[in-house]
Amino acid sequence: xxxxxxxxxxxxxxxxxxxxxxxxxxxxxxxxxxxxxxxxxxxxxxxxxxxxxxxxxxxxxxxxxxxxxxxxxxxxxxxxxxxxxxxxxxxxxxxxxxxxxxxxxxxxxxxxxxxxxxxxxxxxxxxxxxxxxxxxxxxxxxxxxxxxxxxxxxxxxxxxxxxxxxxxxxxxxxxxxxxxxxxxxxxxxxxxxxxxxxxxxxxxxxxxxxxxxxxxxxxxxxxxxxxxxxxxxxxxxxxxxxxxxxxxxxxxxxxxxxxxxxxxxxxxxxxxxxxxxxxxxxxxxxxxxxxxxxxxxxxxxxxxxxxxxxxxxxxxxxxxxxx
Ligand code: PBG
Ligand code: ZN
Numbered sequence: 001x002x003x004x005x006x007x008x009x010x011x012x013x014x015x016x017x018x019x020x021x022x023x024x025x026x027x028x029x030x031x032x033x034x035x036x037x038x039x040x041x042x043x044x045x046x047x048x049x050x051x052x053x054x055x056x057x058x059x060x061x062x063x064x065x066x067x068x069x070x071x072x073x074x075x076x077x078x079x080x081x082x083x084x085x086x087x088x089x090x091x092x093x094x095x096x097x098x099x100x101x102x103x104x105x106x107x108x109x110x111x112x113x114x115x116x117x118x119x120x121x122x123x124x125x126x127x128x129x130x131x132x133x134x135x136x137x138x139x140x141x142x143x144x145x146x147x148x149x150x151x152x153x154x155x156x157x158x159x160x161x162x163x164x165x166x167x168x169x170x171x172x173x174x175x176x177x178x179x180x181x182x183x184x185x186x187x188x189x190x191x192x193x194x195x196x197x198x199x200x201x202x203x204x205x206x207x208x209x210x211x212x213x214x215x216x217x218x219x220x221x222x223x224x225x226x227x228x229x230x231x232x233x234x235x236x237x238x239x240x241x242x243x244x245x246x247x248x249x250x251x252x253x254x255x256x257x258x259x260x261x262x263x264x265x266x267x268x269x270x271x272x273x274x275x276x277x278x279x280x281x282x283x284x285x286x287x288x289x290x291x292x293x294x295x296x297x298x299x300x301x302x303x304x305x306x307x308x309x310x311x312x313x314x315x316x317x318x319x320x321x322x323x
Contacts, residue, residue: 024303026295026323031314032115032268033068034077036206037061037098049202050273051280053312058102064315068112071318075113077162077310078102081122081207088131088141089123092149100156107157115189116153118146118163118174127211129165129219137219142167147177154183160243164191166219171239189243189268192236193229193255196220199248199274206273229255230262237265243308248272250297253304260305269301271311279313291322298323 012018036055038045044054056064068076080099082091091097099116107114120142121129131145132138142165150161161178163170171190178186196217204210221229229252233244244263246256247270256269279297282288294313301309317323 024299026298026302028072028318029074030308031073032075032077032308032310033073033314034079034310034312035061035064037078037080037102039083039098047206049205049277050312051284052316053206055206058098058105061102065106065110065112067319068315069110071315073112073314073318074308075115077115077117079117079122079207085123085125087125089120089145091123092120092145093152095152095156100152103153103156103158113159114157115160115162116158118150118153118161119165120145121209122207125212127209129216130167139168143169143173146170147173150174151177151181154178154186158186160187160189162189162191164194166194171236171241175240187242188240189245190236190241191245191247192233192241194220194247195223195252197223197248199272201274202277203273223251226255226258230258233259233263237263243268245270248275249301250275253300256304256306266307267305268308268310269306271297271309271313273312276312291320295323
C-alpha cells in the first residue's frame with residue numbers, strides 16, 4: 001500500500017504528536033562533561049580553541065561540579081596534568097596530582113559518576129601516550145605506568161577509569177592491578193576504538209599534550225579501518241572492559257552503529273574537542289545556531305546506538321535548555 005492511503009506526514013502534524021512518537025531522546029543523565037584540571041594555574045584559565053572551557057585549579061572546580069549536579073549530568077571525565085612533565089610520565093600516578101586531589105575532595109559526596117582518564121601524554125616530556133627509549137613505545141613499561149596511574153585514581157575514589165593510550169593490553173593490565181588492590185568495584189571504560197584524528201588539536205592545546213615529535217599513528221587507529229576498529233573493541237571486551245567507547249564521534253557514526261550490532265556492552269561516544277570547536281566557531285560567527293545544532297548532534301549519537309555521550313557541550317546544552 002502506498003500514497004495516498006499511506007501518508008507518513010499524518011503522524012507528524014503537531015508538536016505534541018511528534019513528541020509522542022519520537023524514537024530517540026536526549027537525557028542529561030546520559031551526558032558526561034570533560035573537565036581539565038591544572039596544578040599550574042591559580043584561577044580558571046580559558047582554553048583559546050575551546051571557548052567556554054577552562055583549565056581549573058582543583059579548588060576552583062567546585063562550582064562546576066555543583067552546576068553539573070544541578071543539571072543532573074551523568075558524570076565528569078577528568079583530565080589532569082603535572083606541575084612538571086617527566087620522561088616517564090610519573091606525574092600521572094602521583095597521589096598528590098590534580099586528579100587524585102579532585103577525587104578525594106568529591107568522591108562519595110556527589111551524584112555524578114567520576115571518570116578518570118588514564119593516559120601519559122600530558123605527563124611525559126615526549127607528549128606521547130606511552131613511555132620508552134628513543135621514541136619507541138615500550139609495551140611493558142607503558143602498561144605498568146598506566147596501571148599504576150589507574151590505581152592512584154581508583155584509590156582516590158574514581159568510579160571508573162578510562163584508559164585512552166591505545167596501548168595493547170591496557171584494559172587487562174589495569175583490571176589486574178585494580179583487582180590486586182581490591183578495587184574490583186571500579187569500572188573500566190576503554191577508549192577501545194580511538195582513531196588518530198585531526199579533531200583532537202584543541203584538546204592538545206588544553207592539555208599541552210601534543211607529541212613533541214612524530215604523531216600518534218603507530219598506536220591510535222587508522223580511521224580508514226572499520227574491521228580493525230571492531231577487533232580493537234573485541235579485545236577490550238575480552239579483557240574485561242565495562243564500557244566501550246568510539247572516538248571521535250560524528251566522523252565514526254558508522255563504527256558506533258556496527259559496534260551496537262555486535263556488543264551488548266554500554267557504548268560511549270566522544271564528541272571531541274575539534275567537533276566542539278567547529279560548532280562553537282560557527283555559532284560565534286552567527287552562521288549556526290548551537291541551540292538547534294547541538295541537540296541534532298546528540299540525537300544522532302543516541303540514534304546510532306550510544307548509551308553515553310561525552311561532550312564539551314553537555315553542561316551548556318542542559319543549562320541553556322537546548323535539550
Ligand atoms: C589523550 C586523549 C586525547 C583525547 C582524549 N584523551 C588526545 C589525543 O589522543 O591526542 C582527545 C579528546 C578531545 O579531542 O576532545 N590520550
Ligand atoms: Zn594520550
